[in-house]
Amino acid sequence: MKIVVAIKQVPVRDTNVRIDASGKWIDEADLEFEINEPDAYALEEALQLKDEHGGEVIALCAGPEHAGSMIREALAKGADRAIHIECDDLGSLDTLGVAQRLAAAVKAENPDLILTGLQSDDLGLGQTGVVMAELLGIPHSTIIMHVAVDGAAIKVKRELEDGWFQQIEMPLPALLTIQSGIHRLRYATLMGIKKAKTKEVKKLTPAELGAAPAAAITVERIYAPEKKKQTQILKGSPQETAAQLVEKLKYEVRVI
Amino acid sequence: MSGVLVVLEHRNGAWARMSWEAIAAAGQLAQICGGNVYTAALGGELGALSAEAASHGGAKLHTLEHAQLAQYTPEGYTLALEELIRKHQPAWVVFAHTYRTRDFAPRLATRFQQVLIADVISLRGEDGAPVFVRQMMQGKLNADYRKTGDGPGFVSVQAGAFREEVSSSTAAIEPFAVTLDAGQIRTKPGEPFRESAQTVDLGAASLIVSVGRGIKEQDNIPVVQELADALGAELAASRPICDNGWLPMERQVGSSGQTVAPKLYLAVGISGAIQHLVGMKGSKSIVAINKDENAPIFEVADYGIVGDLFEIVPALTEAVRKAKGA
Numbered sequence: 001m002k003i004v005v006a007i008k009q010v011p012v013r014d015t016n017v018r019i020d021a022s023g024k025w026i027d028e029a030d031l032e033f034e035i036n037e038p039d040a041y042a043l044e045e046a047l048q049l050k051d052e053h054g055g056e057v058i059a060l061c062a063g064p065e066h067a068g069s070m071i072r073e074a075l076a077k078g079a080d081r082a083i084h085i086e087c088d089d090l091g092s093l094d095t096l097g098v099a100q101r102l103a104a105a106v107k108a109e110n111p112d113l114i115l116t117g118l119q120s121d122d123l124g125l126g127q128t129g130v131v132m133a134e135l136l137g138i139p140h141s142t143i144i145m146h147v148a149v150d151g152a153a154i155k156v157k158r159e160l161e162d163g164w165f166q167q168i169e170m171p172l173p174a175l176l177t178i179q180s181g182i183h184r185l186r187y188a189t190l191m192g193i194k195k196a197k198t199k200e201v202k203k204l205t206p207a208e209l210g211a212a213p214a215a216a217i218t219v220e221r222i223y224a225p226e227k228k229k230q231t232q233i234l235k236g237s238p239q240e241t242a243a244q245l246v247e248k249l250k251y252e253v254r255v256i
Numbered sequence: 257m258s259g260v261l262v263v264l265e266h267r268n269g270a271w272a273r274m275s276w277e278a279i280a281a282a283g284q285l286a287q288i289c290g291g292n293v294y295t296a297a298l299g300g301e302l303g304a305l306s307a308e309a310a311s312h313g314g315a316k317l318h319t320l321e322h323a324q325l326a327q328y329t330p331e332g333y334t335l336a337l338e339e340l341i342r343k344h345q346p347a348w349v350v351f352a353h354t355y356r357t358r359d360f361a362p363r364l365a366t367r368f369q370q371v372l373i374a375d376v377i378s379l380r381g382e383d384g385a386p387v388f389v390r391q392m393m394q395g396k397l398n399a400d401y402r403k404t405g406d407g408p409g410f411v412s413v414q415a416g417a418f419r420e421e422v423s424s425s426t427a428a429i430e431p432f433a434v435t436l437d438a439g440q441i442r443t444k445p446g447e448p449f450r451e452s453a454q455t456v457d458l459g460a461a462s463l464i465v466s467v468g469r470g471i472k473e474q475d476n477i478p479v480v481q482e483l484a485d486a487l488g489a490e491l492a493a494s495r496p497i498c499d500n501g502w503l504p505m506e507r508q509v510g511s512s513g514q515t516v517a518p519k520l521y522l523a524v525g526i527s528g529a530i531q532h533l534v535g536m537k538g539s540k541s542i543v544a545i546n547k548d549e550n551a552p553i554f555e556v557a558d559y560g561i562v563g564d565l566f567e568i569v570p571a572l573t574e575a576v577r578k579a580k581g582a
Binding site: 011013014016017019026094095096099118121122123124125126127130131133134135139140141142143159160161162163164165166167168169170171179180181213214215216217218219220221222223224225227228229230231232233234238239241242243245246248249250252253255256 | 330331334354355358359360362363365366367369370371372373374375387391392393394395396397398399400401402403404405407442443444445446447448449450451462463487495496498499500505506511512513514515519520527530540541543544548549550551552554555556557558559560561562563564567568570571572574575576578579580
């Protein structure tokens with residue numbers, strides 16, 4: 001089974017992001033990046049499917065040079081090879097532009113299955129996978145919690161709202177967006193890290209993948225949200241803040 | 257090309273309330289770009305659902321009934337709505353940002369070389385064109401989006417972001433014949449099911465202490481359990497805690513878990529990702545304890561303590577016990 005996993009690098013969770021001079025994106029200088037969490041689970045699912053059924057896992061990423069460290073980590077965890085579409089212009093593309101680039105790279109590989117995270121922790125639009133499926137003309141399903149392969153078809157468990165689930169069957173090739181928490185994530189072993197150094201990372205340029213369409217939607221401005229609620233921040237030592245909060249719970253919230 | 261089309265959603269024989277919020281958003285959008293609001297309902301046989309949907313307003317309700325639409329599939333919905341949109345050419349198509357919308361709307365938008373502006377929290381007009389606000393960086397920043405492409409625009413709105421309005425008018429019901437055949441639909445959906453009987457009804461709890469990633473490891477859970485016990489509160493959690501198996505899934509609050517509105521929601525070590533906030537922002541009082549003063553949870557909190565939960569929570573448990581004992 002040949003599996004492509006599309007992964008993305010995002011700023012490390014809980015870092016303080018600043019807005020850049022253009023006012024349209026965050027200042028990436030001095031930021032640390034990590035793999036988008038849902039994508040880490042998509043990679044894990046791909047590696048588990050390979051453990052079970054054999055085949056090949058190819059990590060695919062469109063992003064700047066610094067995404068190379070994330071790609072090496074995916075290889076160290078067990079991906080067989082990688083494709084890095086090196087580009088610094090992601091900010092000027094919308095989902096369709098990014099998905100077109102990824103789909104063009106996928107097409108050349110002709111995989112059985114394409115996996116990616118259900119959404120990114122930075123933009124959070126949650127569409128890249130679905131749009132890729134449409135561009136590739138293959139069936140898809142989203143927010144997947146389990147994948148079972150049965151010959152040329154798969155049976156997946158899709159999460160619905162409020163604790164409901166649904167089984168869905170579809171023929172391969174197909175694309176799935178994976179929900180966080182589908183498995184425990186594995187760590188790269190020392191052997192894996194060593195091996196990763198010799199694994200192939202194919203570099204592609206955007207030009208090789210065809211011209212990006214004009215953006216259908218654009219970000220005009222980003223800004224800190226206006227506070228809608230007045231939050232009373234309680235200050236002091238742990239004991240002092242605890243005592244203040246108990247007062248509030250007693251006399252204002254009236255739950256003690 | 258004019259007007260705003262709202263794609264309504266029903267599950268298990270009942271309309272999703274978020275559909276009415278989407279109609280409210282469409283009304284605001286129509287104020288800016290002109291034209292009428294239309295609605296669309298899809299299903300095998302809609303029956304009484306049509307009249308109920310029509311009573312929520314709009315100039316016209318397009319009913320798309322077909323055996324292939326009896327169960328939701330992304331292909332069926334994409335094909336049927338593509339046909340409706342090509343025929344009626346609305347300027348905008350609005351959805352509630354549900355799991356179903358997330359599943360098919362990006363595919364539908366791509367058919368028109370468009371991109372869904374997803375999970376919008378508000379909109380306004382500027383120079384006669386709409387500007388949509390959505391959150392990014394896990395709710396730490398807002399972004400203003402505009403549509404720049406030609407063709408219909410696609411927008412989904414966040415749960416609770418727009419207030420449902422009582423409609424004074426009833427939409428005229430107009431059936432729309434869709435051409436679909438089974439061969440076009442490759443995904444075969446099964447019946448929705450629940451993993452196990454829900455034994456914890458967080459929705460009924462009046463006090464909730466909820467724990468997030470800040471707790472760091474499973475062995476630390478008793479720290480918050482003790483606070484919950486002292487308060488007489490139910491213990492709940494954000495998704496990552498349940499994903500890790502530190503607490504059962506049925507204690508999860510958020511879009512994939514339970515929606516709660518207790519008298520007190522005390523969030524410990526929860527940063528407040530959008531998916532969590534939609535499940536608890538209706539709480540009467542919200543207290544947040546978090547080390548990051550910029551965490552989005554403080555956007556919705558009435559009271560906040562910035563600091564180390566491992567120092568604050570035990571002190572709070574102690575203070576609650578004392579206050580109750582007195």
